[in-house]
Amino acid sequence: MKPLWRINKYLYKYKGLLLLGILFTVISNIFVIIPAQLVRIAIDYVVESFSLFRPLTKGGMGEIARGIFLEFVFVFGILILVMALLRGFFLFLIRQTIIIMSRHVEYDMKNEIFEHYQNLPLSFYRKNSTGDLMARISEDVSRVRMYLGPAIMYGLNLLILFPLVISYMISVNAELTLYSLLPLPVLSLSIYFVNNLINERSEKIQKSLSSLSTFVQEAFSGIRVLKAFVREEDSARQFAEASEEYKHKSIELTKVNALFFPLIMALVGISTIITVYAGGMMVIQGEIGYGVIAEFILYVNILTWPVTSLGWVTSIVQRAAASQTRINEFLDIQNDIVSQENLEAILEGDIEVSNLSFVYPDSGIRALNDVSFQIKAGQTLGIIGTTGSGKSTIANLLLRMYDPTMGEILIDGKNIQRYSISSLRKQMGFVPQDVFLFSDTIANNIAFGLDHPDMALIEKAAKDADVYQNIIDFPKGFETMLGERGITLSGGQKQRVSIARAIAKEPKIMILDDCLSAVDTKTENAILTALKKIMENRTSIIISHRVSSAKLADQIIVLDEGRIIEQGNHESLMAKKGVYADLFEKQTNSGEPIEG
Missing domain, CATH: 3.40.50.300 (P-loop containing nucleotide triphosphate hydrolases)
Incomplete structure (x- = not known):
């Protein structure tokens, strides 16, 4: 958990939402317990009423008694329905607080990491791949959000519901409580191990999918080379092999996923059987009423998901801690290029x-x-x-x-x-050797270094860089959208737009x-002649x-x-x-x- 302490500042920032979420969880769980109690009271009432119904029927008061009994049962039904609706309403409020809090934190974290990336020196980018930087700001942050949202939400639910239900079950009958809960620890451990298997295989699938995506991207980017060297069949064969690996790993994950719900249902079923058997023996001995068995079966079902989620939450926390460790590694890197x-x-x-x-x-x-x-x-x-x-x-x-x-x-x-x-x-105006243009309009690319873009200045810079005529020949002129890395333009045009971008700043150096x-001798001389005037x-x-x-x-x-x-x-x-x-x-x- 130590790496996750770093994000406590966000929990403090959004403490209002978190505290409201805790309050709504407590209220929601109260409305979970009350219906089970109402079911017990209703069943005991029906059983006792039934024993009185026969004598009343013989005395000619059967219809009146029947009406009174049905009226009470109807009232119980309405109360249970109201409790369910109130619980649903507060579950909605829990998600509107805790899950929204996690989204706010995700937003803040991504901004913090991106801003930190922007401030790091060029040496940092020489050491780290773009894919790794992307993974930390997207996948790793998403895993941390799962800890802040679902993990906290279900964790709080377990911490609040479990003591409430268990303490009440013990107050009703401690022995039956022990019998009812026997399979739950086994359920939690089983889910924990199954989740670890799911996570492990999911990560393998992600790596396989990443390799597959990279292969496809390279194949599309280098399609000219593929066709020129007649390697289409070879490329298709390699793709089929990569797809086969992805398919195999996906099937392995599906097999593990298939264990999840049957495992839960089996252990819940065992718990129900134990509760009915042990409760039945106690009813025969006159220790409890019929309604207690129904109440305890409901409690077992109520506790099933929180206990099941314990293994899932543990797994989420482990993955979040690993991701936060990776994020912290980058956040701890300091920029050594600082002004004195x-x-x-x-x-x-x-x-x-x-x-x-x-x-x-x-x-x-x-x-x-x-x-x-x-x-x-x-x-x-x-x-x-x-x-x-x-x-x-x-x-x-x-x-x-x-x-x-x-x-x-x-x-x-x-x-x-x-x-x-x-x-x-x-x-300073800088024109790099490796030209990089953004997927934006030509005008915005030229005006990239300007705080207040001016069309007259943009056009003048384009003329000085000898690219103005090329730009206005496009149907949309300066509003022409460039593809990825400026792929819409030729190599020479890209370099001249890059020069125009530097000129537009009107730099001192x-x-x-x-x-x-990437320009021919004639264009080079035209640009140099224009630059000679600019360089004055x-x-x-x-x-x-x-x-x-x-x-x-x-x-x-x-x-x-x-x-x-x-x-x-x-x-x-x-x-x-x-x-x-x-x-x-x-x-x-x-x-x-x-x-x-």
């Missing part, structure tokens, strides 16, 4: 990087080694290098997705760690991380493996295995006839591929 002073200032754009080294904490890979450079406000820096040379790492460090292992980054003469992180990033790799009075960093993208920069650095091997402007680096000149020569002679 929360300094909020309008940036000019001077950037100075001194002796910068960085090792990725999750993999231990040294991405940068003693890198130093300086950019004056309004200047453009080009960073050239092969794959894995550390180009994107510099972008991540400037955006403060990570903190450097050694060295420092100064912006306007102040250490980057002094600035408020949100204030810093709001004044622009970082373009190899963002022109803005500090810009163009990261690329193409020399053509960086040649317009005021200064260029060439990276190799995390070190700067050459530094200067285009003319000086060409004059050196080193790595940069060699790259320029090769790329110019080979020609850039034209994307269609």
